[in-house]
Structures are given as C-alpha cells and as structure tokens.
Amino acid sequence: MRLSMGSVSFAAKKPAKSLAPGQRQAVVIAVAAQKGGVGKTTTTVSLGAALARYYGQHVLLVDLDAQAHVHLALRELVHVGGDSLAELLEEPTTREVAEVAVGTKIPNLEITPGCPELARAENRLSTRIGKELVLRELLSVSRTHYDIILLDCPPNLGNLTINGLVAADCVLVPCNPAVLSVSGVEGLLGAVDEVQRALNPKLAVLGLLLTRVDQRNASTNATISQLLQENWGELLAPVQVSADAAIPKAQLAGQDVFSFDPHSRAASQYSELAEWTLARLGAMGLRGEPVVEERAAENG
Numbered sequence: 001m002r003l004s005m006g007s008v009s010f011a012a013k014k015p016a017k018s019l020a021p022g023q024r025q026a027v028v029i030a031v032a033a034q035k036g037g038v039g040k041t042t043t044t045v046s047l048g049a050a051l052a053r054y055y056g057q058h059v060l061l062v063d064l065d066a067q068a069h070v071h072l073a074l075r076e077l078v079h080v081g082g083d084s085l086a087e088l089l090e091e092p093t094t095r096e097v098a099e100v101a102v103g104t105k106i107p108n109l110e111i112t113p114g115c116p117e118l119a120r121a122e123n124r125l126s127t128r129i130g131k132e133l134v135l136r137e138l139l140s141v142s143r144t145h146y147d148i149i150l151l152d153c154p155p156n157l158g159n160l161t162i163n164g165l166v167a168a169d170c171v172l173v174p175c176n177p178a179v180l181s182v183s184g185v186e187g188l189l190g191a192v193d194e195v196q197r198a199l200n201p202k203l204a205v206l207g208l209l210l211t212r213v214d215q216r217n218a219s220t221n222a223t224i225s226q227l228l229q230e231n232w233g234e235l236l237a238p239v240q241v242s243a244d245a246a247i248p249k250a251q252l253a254g255q256d257v258f259s260f261d262p263h264s265r266a267a268s269q270y271s272e273l274a275e276w277t278l279a280r281l282g283a284m285g286l287r288g289e290p291v292v293e294e295r296a297a298e299n300g
C-alpha cells in the first residue's frame with residue numbers, strides 16, 4: 001500500500017522476518033485424518049525419525065494437535081527448549097515456526113514442543129484475517145532450513161487441519177482396517193478437494209496408508225483393502241504398517257521405535273515407508289533440491 005501526502009509518499013512495508021533464510025527447500029507433508037486413533041502421530045514420528053536416521057534428511061515435526069502427542073512419544077529424546085507454536089498462530093508476527101522448534105537426540109530431527117494452548121489457537125484463528133493462510137506464512141522461511149516438514153494434524157477438519165492442508169505440498173492419510181476409519185477417508189479427501197479448489201491448487205495426495213493392520217483379522221483386512229482399492233486404488237501406499245506392540249511400548253518409553261526396538265516389524269515397515277515416500281515425492285516432482293546445488297548447476 002502506498003500513502004501519498006503531497007510530494008511525500010509512505011510505502012507500507014511488510015515487516016522483515018526474524019529468521020534468516022537457509023539453503024534447503026522442504027517438502028511439507030500434512031499427516032491428516034478426520035478420525036483420532038488411526039496412527040497420525042505414530043506415522044509422523046516414525047516416518048520423520050526414519051527419514052532423519054536412515055535417509056539423511058533434515059526433518060521438522062510440527063505438532064498441530066493440542067494433545068501434544070509428538071512430544072510425549074519422543075519425550076526421552078527431546079532437548080530442553082523451544083517455544084509456543086500457538087502464540088505464532090494467534091497474532092501477526094515476524095517469527096517463524098523454526099524459531100520455536102527444539103532439537104532431539106536423533107540427529108537432524110527437530111520438533112515443535114507440545115503446546116496445549118493450540119486448543120485456544122484453534123478458536124482464535126477464526127478471528128484472524130486470512131485465517132487459513134497463517135501456518136503457510138509461518139513456514140515460508142522455515143522451509144529453507146529443512147528437507148522434509150511433517151505436520152501432525154488434529155483429529156478433525158478444524159482451522160488447524162485446514163491451515164495444515166493449505167501449508168502442505170501433499171497429504172498422507174493414515175487409516176485403520178475398520179469401516180469407521182475408512183469412512184473418515186472420504187471426508188478428509190473431500191476437504192483436500194475443497195482446499196485444492198479454493199486455497200492451495202498444488203496440494204497433492206501422497207497416499208493412503210493402512211496402519212495397525214492386525215494380521216490375525218485376515219478376512220476383515222481383505223474386505224477393507226478391497227474397499228480402499230476399489231475407491232482410491234491409485235492412492236493406496238504399497239507399504240502397510242502392522243499392529244505391533246513395539247509401537248505402544250516405544251511411546252511408553254518416550255522413544256521412537258528405531259531406538260526402542262530397531263528390529264521390530266514396525267521399525268522395518270516405517271523405514272520402508274520412508275524409502276517409498278522419497279521415491280513417491282520424486283515421482284510427483286516434489287523433491288526439493290538444496291538451493292546450493294541449484295546455484296552450483298547454474299554457475300556450471
């Protein structure tokens with residue numbers, strides 16, 4: 001906006017961000033589902049840990065759920081520090097998500113600390129101008145500090161989940177082999193459609209991920225797999241995560257499954273999911289190359 005007073009003009013400048021740009025270009029993945037208990041947090045934490053531990057990725061986990069389960073699941077590995085994400089969401093600010101994040105004992109893995117005030121932020125967002133775009137703006141410079149940013153969304157289609165879908169390049173939808181869980185997939189994909197049309201045309205579906213698949217329920221699993229295959233076959237991830245006691249045990253111990261039991265089935269499946277994720281992002285044209293390499297290529 002330019003205000004003019006005679007020969008003097010005042011350009012209303014956008015305040016500069018407090019975070020200096022980095023040299024990466026993160027892909028932002030929202031892990032979202034309309035239902036609770038389908039494995040969003042477990043998938044965010046385990047996929048993020050696998051990408052950081054085994055695939056050399058600089059990863060940020062953003063916990064958008066007031067239940068603070070990301071922090072809880074990793075509490076023995078999280079360093080002291082970090083700040084409230086809710087405060088950034090509630091008022092205009094020059095600060096960025098990366099500035100409130102905290103490191104972990106897992107090299108290259110950072111998280112936003114557990115933030116119960118997100119329940120308040122969910123409501124306060126309603127009063128903000130451009131309420132759906134707030135998180136995207138808060139990640140604009142943070143993206144240049146990581147390779148992958150995973151957003152653990154709350155179990156509803158409220159303001160925080162919509163902010164997640166608007167900020168994301170793609171969405172990963174965990175689902176359990178149960179009819180009630182599958183019914184939520186349709187609602188979530190409907191929201192993805194709406195967000196694509198109105199706010200984020202580039203939003204893509206990374207995949208539907210079957211989690212907590214109990215191999216003892218073979219006939220239910222087969223029926224649900226068929227249902228998913230018929231409706232969203234091309235979106236169904238080829239990797240599935242079995243029900244494995246190593247997951248709740250690791251969460252009870254406050255560690256990721258790779259540090260708690262690296263030989264467990266869930267550990268090897270989540271590692272496979274990480275490999276598939278990188279390949280799929282590449283196939284979707286979403287793998288951001290580090291800016292340094294691009295510059296080197298331009299100069300060469």
Ligand SMILES: Nc1ncnc2c1ncn2[C@@H]1O[C@H](COP(=O)(O)OP(=O)(O)O)[C@@H](O)[C@H]1O
Pocket residue numbers: 035036037038039040041042043069155211212213241242243244245247248251266
């Ligand atoms: N593969 C798995 N095997 C066994 N239990 C699991 C598995 N994935 C998740 N769980 C358990 O299911 C519950 C819900 O998972 P969670 O990731 O918190 O779901 P959401 O974030 O969607 O609410 C948790 O108690 C978690 O320990």
Ligand SMILES: [Mg+2]
Pocket residue numbers: 040041042065069
């Ligand atoms: Mg959760």
